[in-house]
Amino acid sequence: MSLLRVSNLSMSFGGVKAVDDVSFDVNPGELLALIGPNGAGKSTCFNIVNGQLRPTRGSVMLDGHELVGMRPRNIWRRGVGRTFQVAATFNSMTVLENVQMALMSREKRLYGLWKRAASHFADESIALLDQVGMAAHAQRACSVLAYGDVKRVEMAVALANRPKLLLMDEPTAGMAPQERNDLMALTKRLAVERNIGVLFTEHSMDVVFASADRMIVLARGKLIAQGDADTIRNDANVQAVYFGTGKTFQPHATLSSASASENSAGSHE
Numbered sequence: 329m330s331l332l333r334v335s336n337l338s339m340s341f342g343g344v345k346a347v348d349d350v351s352f353d354v355n356p357g358e359l360l361a362l363i364g365p366n367g368a369g370k371s372t373c374f375n376i377v378n379g380q381l382r383p384t385r386g387s388v389m390l391d392g393h394e395l396v397g398m399r400p401r402n403i404w405r406r407g408v409g410r411t412f413q414v415a416a417t418f419n420s421m422t423v424l425e426n427v428q429m430a431l432m433s434r435e436k437r438l439y440g441l442w443k444r445a446a447s448h449f450a451d452e453s454i455a456l457l458d459q460v461g462m463a464a465h466a467q468r469a470c471s472v473l474a475y476g477d478v479k480r481v482e483m484a485v486a487l488a489n490r491p492k493l494l495l496m497d498e499p500t501a502g503m504a505p506q507e508r509n510d511l512m513a514l515t516k517r518l519a520v521e522r523n524i525g526v527l528f529t530e531h532s533m534d535v536v537f538a539s540a541d542r543m544i545v546l547a548r549g550k551l552i553a554q555g556d557a558d559t560i561r562n563d564a565n566v567q568a569v570y571f572g573t574g575k576t577f578q579p580h581a582t583l584s585s586a587s588a589s590e591n592s593a594g595s596h597e
């Protein structure tokens with residue numbers, strides 16, 4: 329059975345169909361990229377899955393449980409973790425403290441005094457930091473870390489809740505190419521080791537083609553293609569949306585450069 333099953337999802341904002349009858353699955357251990365030009369409906373899909381938006385229509389099942397209608401906090405408790413476009417760690421705290429906070433939050437022990445809490449979950453926190461290659465930095469403040477390292481800490485924070493599904497919103501935004509590759513290799517390793525499904529959006533086609541097991545392509549709210557890299561690269565609808573018909577999809581192209589053709593192709597229905 330799929331980990332996540334999204335069925336017939338639709339979301340309208342006034343007259344704009346941001347998401348229009350979209351269905352897809354995410355399997356455990358799989359990296360599924362959600363791609364599409366600007367305004368395609370990626371963020372709206374994401375925000376429906378994490379509970380920030382309630383769809384006009386459709387269903388989002390995680391492990392057989394309906395998420396539509398649940399509060400974001402309860403969806404998080406069900407096992408949907410998230411990383412953000414801009415890393416969401418506490419700069420004034422150490423790397424270790426950030427992960428300890430996340431573990432305490434999972435155990436609902438946030439009401440304890442922080443001084444007393446300093447020793448809580450230290451071993452489990454170090455183990456998580458070890459998994460993301462950050463144990464040696466445990467005592468450093470997050471504010472002094474390189475951006476790629478902050479993203480690793482954010483990953484450890486997300487893992488603290490033992491997610492079944494991880495939502496990553498443009499995980500490599502603002503990163504150098506080598507950092508991007510390292511972060512996505514880490515994500516893939518953790519997804520396989522922990523049997524986590526990963527749904528991510530990404531503007532860099534290099535990252536998507538190098539790391540995603542499968543991809544789904546949205547354009548103007550509709551799902552126009554899904555499959556592996558070869559399937560997407562050779563899909564006529566994808567080529568038409570990005571570059572006009574008759575061209576081969578270039579993995580090194582970015583969606584922002586391609587979005588001009590989408591924007592000029594007309595407004596939403």
Ligand SMILES: Nc1ncnc2c1ncn2[C@@H]1O[C@H](COP(=O)(O)OP(=O)(O)OP(=O)(O)O)[C@@H](O)[C@H]1O
Nearest residue numbers: 341344345346364365366367368369370371372373
């Ligand atoms: N809160 C909102 N109110 C009105 N319209 C919205 C709202 N959120 C999104 N939209 C519209 O829905 C459509 C899809 O937007 P969405 O942000 O989901 O696209 P996206 O694929 O994430 O785009 P981008 O890559 O630019 O972030 C767009 O036309 C957008 O203007």
